Amino acid sequence: MAKRYAVVGVGSRSTMYTKALANDYRQHAVLVGLCDNNSARLELARRSLPADHPEVPLFSDADFGAMLRQTKPDALIVVSKDVTHSGYIIAGLEAGLEVITEKPLTTDEHQCVKILETLGRCKGSSLRVTFNYRYSPPRSQIRRMLQMDRCIGDITSLDFNWWLDTRHGADYFRRWHRNRVNSGSLLVHKATHHFDLVNWWIGSHPVEVFAQGRRAYYTPQTADEVLGLSGRSDRCHTCKVHDKCPFFLDLAANENLKTMYLDCEHADGYLRDRCIFSDQIDIWDTMSLSVRYASGALMSYSLNAYLPIEGYSIAFNGNRGRLEHKACENTYVSGDGSVPGELARSNVSTTLIPAFEKPRSVEIEHSAGGHGGGDALLLDDIFLPEQSADPLGRRASQLDGAYSILVGIAAYRSIDAGRPIRVDELVRPELLA
Ligand SMILES: NC(=O)c1ccc[n+]([C@@H]2O[C@H](COP(=O)([O-])OP(=O)(O)OC[C@H]3O[C@@H](n4cnc5c(N)ncnc54)[C@H](O)[C@@H]3O)[C@@H](O)[C@H]2O)c1
Incomplete structure (x- = not known):
């Protein structure tokens, strides 16, 4: 029998799940309810389903509980704004559901503790x-x-640099992500991907984090003094100096952005194109971390969000050699209709340098599609009824979700406090066992 799915959050990322449910996986899965705080975007989500799809009931955020009671889903997909994840995850777990959440698990340590405690109580x-x-x-x-x-033996240290460019990186400063209360800053919202990859790649978990951060570029000073943008508005749509601004985002000119955001503003007042140079932004665009792992490995990590390049470089040092890996990703504006985070094979390189030997270039395993080919494989793993073998341990649990955000949360607590923060200061170790 087809598994019943309810979805909370119907923004840009949600379309990947709703399209998958309504099309490719229709044999195995059925979309039974949609929930969001924006009624216009809910209507759009329903209109976007195939014409022959059965009518899907819509629920406001206040009626989330009613959605669970009335539609009786087996599973809940959480794909709303980051800070709202924890409330929906907890309600879904308490209703005995299989909960599938987008990253980040949540945005602060208090919500993380509540989620882990709920999982301890709700065994089914x-x-x-x-x-x-x-x-x-x-x-x-x-x-x-x-x-x-174990190509380099025991991993002793890593150098990891993530680059966001002036197209994709700037976009975080226009949207709800620009305030830490919504996103936990880019140290949580964005870097949860990076810290999860590291935890998984090195097979360990973080113990202590020291961080520094500043907003160096997306500031009123850059607009006034570097770009000469005095007289700007608080959003692109009404900005009088948009013709001079290299960051101008024309929501009206892109059909996807227009229908999903501009045409839905009246329902909740959310503006998708706020000025990236606003003094109301409170997240950093320049971040530097030092992280110690349980294995003893040490990581230097940086994230910069205003570069002329998009991608990352990481080098792992071990007691039997060094592995270097670099990728330049296609840049995009979220929700503009382009494939997010696609990788061309020629833009990825991996080099193994065994100790006392010459460097060897590694042939790259590649796949097209969103997020380096990851999205399609992830959907198969979620929606196909037969669970395939998972020899690489790609299916991520609540602990993986928790450890990935705890690096970022410890980092912003470290920036606040001006001292290193241990993960066990944030979450009781027994909850992470
Ligand atoms: N894994 C990835 O590569 C990836 C990529 C993009 C986004 N995401 C994640 O997907 C989620 C959604 O991001 P997005 O890019 O679609 O953002 P978005 O702004 O396009 O969509 C967010 C949606 O949440 C809704 N929302 C806000 N408050 C709500 C509430 N209280 N209750 C219910 N709905 C509420 C908004 O109305 C909107 O429809 C985020 O958690 C983000 O981190 C993941």
Whole structure:
């Protein structure tokens, strides 16, 4: 019998799940309810389903409980704004559901503790976090080389630099992500992907984090003094100096952005194109971390969000050599209709340098599609009824979700406090066992 899915959150990312449910996986899965705080976007989500799809009931955020009672789902997909995840995850677990949540698990340690405590109480329910990067073939390949082949022996340290460019990186400063209360800052919202990859690649978990951060570029000073944008508005749509601004986002000119955001503003007042130079932004665009892992490995990590390049570089040092891996991703604006985070094979490189030997270039395992080919494989793993073998451990549990955000949360607590923060100061160790 087809499994029944309810979905909370009908924004840009949600379309991947609703399209999958209504089309490719229709034989095995049925979409039974949609919930969001924006009634216009809910109507759009319903209109976007195939013409022959059965009518799907819509529920406001206040009626989330009614959705669970009336539609009786087996599973809940949480794909709403980050700060809202925990309330829906907890309600879903308490209703005995299989809960599938988008990253990040949540945005602060208090909500993380509540989720882990709920899981301890609600034995019949389950939680997984959809870390699509794990499924991307070149990233899976790194896991196999480090953990299965042990190509560099024990990993002692890592240098990891993530680059967001002036197109994709800037976009976080226009949207709800620009305030820490919504997203936990980019250290949680974005870097949860990166910290999850590291935890998984090195097979360990974080113990202590020291961080520094600043907003160096997306500031009123850059607009006034570097770009000469005085007289700007608080959003692109009404901005008088938009013709001079290299960051101008024209919501009206892109059909996807227009229908999903501009045409839905009247329902909740949310503006998708706020000025990236606003003094109301309170997240960092320049971040630097030092992280110690339970295995003893040490990581230097940086995240910069205003670069002329999009992608990352990571180097693992071990007692039998070094592995270097670099990827340049296609850049995009979320929800504009382009494929997010696609990778061209020629833009990925992995080099193994065994101790006392010459460097060897590694043939890249590759796949097209969203997030380095990870999205399609992730959907198969979620929606196909037969659970395939998972030798690489790509299915992420609540602990994986927790450990990935705890690096970012410890980092922002460290920036606040000006001292290193231990993960066990944030969450009781028994909850992470
Ligand atoms: N894994 C990935 O690669 C990936 C990519 C993009 C987004 N995401 C995640 O997907 C989620 C949604 O992001 P998005 O890009 O679609 O953002 P979005 O702004 O397009 O959509 C967010 C949706 O949440 C809704 N919402 C806000 N408050 C709500 C509430 N209280 N109750 C119910 N709904 C509420 C909004 O109305 C909107 O429809 C986020 O958690 C994000 O981190 C993951």
